[in-house]
Amino acid sequence: MKKFYHLLIIGWVLYSPKFSHASLIEEKNCSACHRLSKVEKEKKGPDLFYAGNKYQDTWLEEYLQNPVTLRKAGTINNPDFLKRELQNPQQHPILNKNDALNITQELMLMTLPGLPEEKINPLTKGQIAKTKYEFERTFSCISCHQSLNLAGKPRGGISGPSLVNAGNRLKESWVANWLKNPKIFSNKSRMPVYKMNNETRLRFTKFIMTLKKENLR
Amino acid sequence: MIKPSLKFIFNYGILMLVIGVSGCGEKKTEKNITPKPPLKTESQTLELGEEVAPEPVVVTAKTRETYQWYCAQCHGIKGKGDGINAKFLTVPPRNHTKAEYLETRTDEQFFKAIKFGGLSVGRAPCMPAWGNTLKDSTIHELVRYIRELCQCEAL
Incomplete structure (x- = not known):
């Protein structure tokens, strides 16, 4: 009888979501819209196999409970992408607080190994002004990404994800890595590849991290 | 009889002429083989490749696909300048x-x-540089495709 209880406990431990592969990500069928590994075919939602590198957990947890539209034109693999600005963009399913917390914890574990962490010093006001200028004129980022103008209003194109709240949404290190080598994450992006020198790349990273919805006016 | 000083000037003149002529020739050859210096904008450097399109440049299904994937974001699916970013x-x-x-x-x-x-051509900064994304040959094809869209050639 004692053996039976032991087996029962071991079985429960093995099959509980924390220790088994039967995770909430599977239960919620996230893979219907999101790639969970790079070898899969492109899907309509953003890739999640590097979610732990890319997203800030507090933002993700909040997003899963109150999804916001980041791509007004839809995602790039959507068949209607580029045809029109979506009037009612398909929203992400809303999760309850508990599920949002658990799934965020699971997603934070999904990382690509060996991505370099880079320490970047805060920007001076002059550097921010210079980078803003380059963001708009030298690298033309504003043509596809919304950011904040000097009056604190969103400004820019919509084919790329909005960067209005990028500072709360993305991890600094991911931005730096994306700018250096986007192919690590995706072979199919509609963004130009930039060969920025290190100083510029890190300055851009830090600049993108200054874009926060709190600065909207 | 020519005075020695005049003779020197005459000989020197001929020497300079010879050097001058060969110098022009050299310059001409040099112009043909020296690669163009890289174009430097404020923070990005791109090599200026061959400017003359290798013949023949053919617009293929792949060229159209490339246009749809990248250019159509701003220039529109039919190239009418009405892409989703346009407004x-x-x-x-x-x-x-x-x-x-x-x-x-x-x-x-x-x-x-x-x-x-x-x-780089004195037009709007909204148009980014695609030189690190697209190969020169693809860009030449896109140029041909734009000529197809406008049904026009350079005057």
Whole structure:
């Protein structure tokens, strides 16, 4: 009888979501819209196999409970992408607080190994002004990404994800890595590849991290 | 009889002429083989590749796909300058179906605009540089495709 209880406990431990592969990500069928590994075919939602590198957990947890539209034109693999600005963009399913917390914890574990962490010093006001200028004129980022103008209003194109709240949404290190080598994450992006020198790349990273919805006016 | 000083000037003159002529020749050859210096904008460097399109440049299904994937974001699916980003830009994207303007531009100007961005040809900075994303041969094909869209050639 004692053996039976032991087996029962071991079985429960093995099959509980924390220790088994039967995770909430599977239960919620996230893979219907999101790639969970790079070898899969492109899907309509953003890739999640590097979610732990890319997203800030507090933002993700909040997003899963109150999804916001980041791509007004839809995602790039959507068949209607580029045809029109979506009037009612398909929203992400809303999760309850508990599920949002658990799934965020699971997603934070999904990382690509060996991505370099880079320490970047805060920007001076002059550097921010210079980078803003380059963001708009030298690298033309504003043509596809919304950011904040000097009056604190969103400004820019919509084919790329909005960067209005990028500072709360993305991890600094991911931005730096994306700018250096986007192919690590995706072979199919509609963004130009930039060969920025290190100083510029890190300055851009830090600049993108200054874009926060709190600065909207 | 020529005085020694005059003879020196005469000989020196001939020598200079010979050097001068061969110098021009050298310069001419040098011009042909020296690669163009890299174009430097404020923070990005791109190599200026061969400017003359290797013949023949053929627009393929892949060229159209490339246009749809990258260019259509701003220039529109049919190239009419009405892509989804168009209304958010300070300068409207070029309408690639209008011959009136495009026939006043050369293929080299198109090539440079795509490779180095709008500013490189004195146009809007909204157009980014695609030189690190697209191969020169693909850019030459895109130039041909734009000529197809506008049904025009450089005047």
